[in-house]
Amino acid sequence: xxxxxxxxxVPKLETVKVDPETHTLRRESAELMLNPFDRSxxxxxxxxxxxxxxxxxxxxxxxxxVIPLLREAYSIxxxxxxxxxxxxxxxxxxxxxxxxxxxxxxxxxxFDLVLMGLKSADGETAQVPPExxxxxxxxxxxxxxxxxxxxxxxxALRETEYGLEELEAEPPIVASLYPKLDxxxxxxxxxxxxxxxRELEIWSAKDLELSIEKLGLSGSPTRVSGVFEKKFADKGExxxxxPEELAKRLITLLKEKGFLKA
Amino acid sequence: xxxxxxxxEEQSLLVELIKRIGEEYIAPFALEWDEKESFxxxxxxxxxxxxxxxxxxxxxxxxxxxxxxxxxLAVEWLSYYCAGVSTTYxxxxxxxxxxxxxGNEKQKEKYLPDIARGKKLCAFALTEPQAGSDAxxxxxxxxxxxxxxxxxxxxxxITNGGLADINIVIALTDPAKGPRGASAFIVEKGDPGFSAGxxxxxxxxxxxxxxxxxxxxxKIPADRLxxxxxxxxxxxxxxxxxxxxxxxxxxxxxxQAALEVSIKxxxxxxxxxxxxxxxxxxxxxxxxxxxxxxxxxxxxxxxAKFIDAGAKDFSGASAMAKCFATDQAMWICERAIQMMGGYxxxxxxxxxxxFRDVKCLQIYEGTNEIQKNVIARELSKVYK
Numbered sequence: 001x002x003x004x005x006x007x008x009x010v011p012k013l014e015t016v017k018v019d020p021e022t023h024t025l026r027r028e029s030a031e032l033m034l035n036p037f038d039r040s041x042x043x044x045x046x047x048x049x050x051x052x053x054x055x056x057x058x059x060x061x062x063x064x065x066v067i068p069l070l071r072e073a074y075s076i077x078x079x080x081x082x083x084x085x086x087x088x089x090x091x092x093x094x095x096x097x098x099x100x101x102x103x104x105x106x107x108x109x110x111f112d113l114v115l116m117g118l119k120s121a122d123g124e125t126a127q128v129p130p131e132x133x134x135x136x137x138x139x140x141x142x143x144x145x146x147x148x149x150x151x152x153x154x155x156a157l158r159e160t161e162y163g164l165e166e167l168e169a170e171p172p173i174v175a176s177l178y179p180k181l182d183x184x185x186x187x188x189x190x191x192x193x194x195x196x197x198r199e200l201e202i203w204s205a206k207d208l209e210l211s212i213e214k215l216g217l218s219g220s221p222t223r224v225s226g227v228f229e230k231k232f233a234d235k236g237e238x239x240x241x242x243p244e245e246l247a248k249r250l251i252t253l254l255k256e257k258g259f260l261k262a
Numbered sequence: 263x264x265x266x267x268x269x270x271e272e273q274s275l276l277v278e279l280i281k282r283i284g285e286e287y288i289a290p291f292a293l294e295w296d297e298k299e300s301f302x303x304x305x306x307x308x309x310x311x312x313x314x315x316x317x318x319x320x321x322x323x324x325x326x327x328x329x330x331x332x333x334x335l336a337v338e339w340l341s342y343y344c345a346g347v348s349t350t351y352x353x354x355x356x357x358x359x360x361x362x363x364x365g366n367e368k369q370k371e372k373y374l375p376d377i378a379r380g381k382k383l384c385a386f387a388l389t390e391p392q393a394g395s396d397a398x399x400x401x402x403x404x405x406x407x408x409x410x411x412x413x414x415x416x417x418x419x420i421t422n423g424g425l426a427d428i429n430i431v432i433a434l435t436d437p438a439k440g441p442r443g444a445s446a447f448i449v450e451k452g453d454p455g456f457s458a459g460x461x462x463x464x465x466x467x468x469x470x471x472x473x474x475x476x477x478x479x480x481k482i483p484a485d486r487l488x489x490x491x492x493x494x495x496x497x498x499x500x501x502x503x504x505x506x507x508x509x510x511x512x513x514x515x516x517x518q519a520a521l522e523v524s525i526k527x528x529x530x531x532x533x534x535x536x537x538x539x540x541x542x543x544x545x546x547x548x549x550x551x552x553x554x555x556x557x558x559x560x561x562x563x564x565x566a567k568f569i570d571a572g573a574k575d576f577s578g579a580s581a582m583a584k585c586f587a588t589d590q591a592m593w594i595c596e597r598a599i600q601m602m603g604g605y606x607x608x609x610x611x612x613x614x615x616x617f618r619d620v621k622c623l624q625i626y627e628g629t630n631e632i633q634k635n636v637i638a639r640e641l642s643k644v645y646k
Contacts, residue, residue: 182304183304183307183308185307185308185311185312186279186283186286186287186311186312187279187282188311188312188313189275189276189312189313189314189326190313190316190326192275192279193272193275
């Protein structure tokens, strides 16, 4: 069984600065950390690896400063780590990113499962996992709480606003994960030592046989038309008192404002 | 730290990983564990997953094959976050050392790989209700019956009691011979007639578990004997010689944390229109705390490296490292409270926890009075 985990480096919150003029993130000055959602993906991969003796391959698209994060993935559970890096990838939106990931994943076939965090803590779109699945032409299951294999099928538990949904799929699939885990394993010391002496695989646009115009900024249909700072004009009020009395007051106010019928 | 040590790349990585585990798995919860006197397995599991139970286990048994110095670094920085957690961790080494030092090939193969992976926790059981500092006064017996030994007696205040899968127990095989009639045994969790008593309520180290171990016709196979009959105290004393540096290292971690918390407070706390650190009575106290801490660290590190370099007689050295560092840490933690005044005394702040935790370090693994006996004894061997 082969599991591919795609991870992303996101700016450490405490090191992020916002440009006061353009309101965009000053990424170059921020330190990178593993996207917290991807930490879940790695933990789930580690658990599946233990359970099914699966091979885990971690990939990441980004500049060379994501190398420590790939090494971390190796020290947590990955058997092989690959950096997808090329100047041509810079400025990619979710579609252009998914093209690179899909192509790399294709090169790693056959595989049973592609795991990603639900979304990235910086972009927050949650689009890359399903887009990658679409480009690969395989099913995608999003917002997965837990998954396991049964009779060569993948059973995924998916959290919805109405409750838990149990889905069944034939591998391979792409799953975006949002599990509620009470424990994440730390890196293994032995593997941290080992990975320092390992040569890192780096795949460029050429290695992936991708044409430049579909990549990076030029291959990204998304355009940011503007960024603005949200101003909160209304002042909040805090009411204190007995619950019954407060409830009555609230009902009166809602009626006054027309949210409740008088 | 005003004195910097040049660590190897491996050692730096080790400290970095311990700090990471401390920040993520310990720091947010340590005060709560202390308050509720509860043991949480998560930091132990994290240390196991990080391979850090294998520090002193030889590589051929799946460990990292590192020395006493690396063990001290790990214990020091773990103690910086919680001395209760580091007690659970270090006590496991106390149970592992007898196997590493005295186990036969079969015993090593059976137990060490699981210890290295952190799958099995260890405990070391010497103390009894009437035999504390007077360890030779133990009453627990081990009677040979065919291919078995049958143990009877009670061990007291055993760290990891009931949690440990592997318990090293010192018992008398020949009570008539006194101390020379003691032997060391491996007792596994689940052995018939073996149980743990109630969890003790402690002043500090409250996130660790301490219980009695009760042996009621506890029958174990004869091959659980460590070394030979009569070697019990040899096993125990050698183990303690190795492990004592670890207790000294715990003191360093706690004292470092106490110093940091209190100095940050003193630099921010405004009285008489200025930070209290500006007053000489305060700043000189910090100067004194730092000197004592750095002297302790230098001694603990040096003794650990002395042992790792292959020293044969190091009872006196390890007793000094343990006694000096823990006494200084007790003083540092007491001063840290004083430097924070009322804040130091409140249970919302961690220094009172450091103060309660560090007290035990002067008592366990041989009281500091016993350490001075050891130092004096070794000294008189040199200056005859």
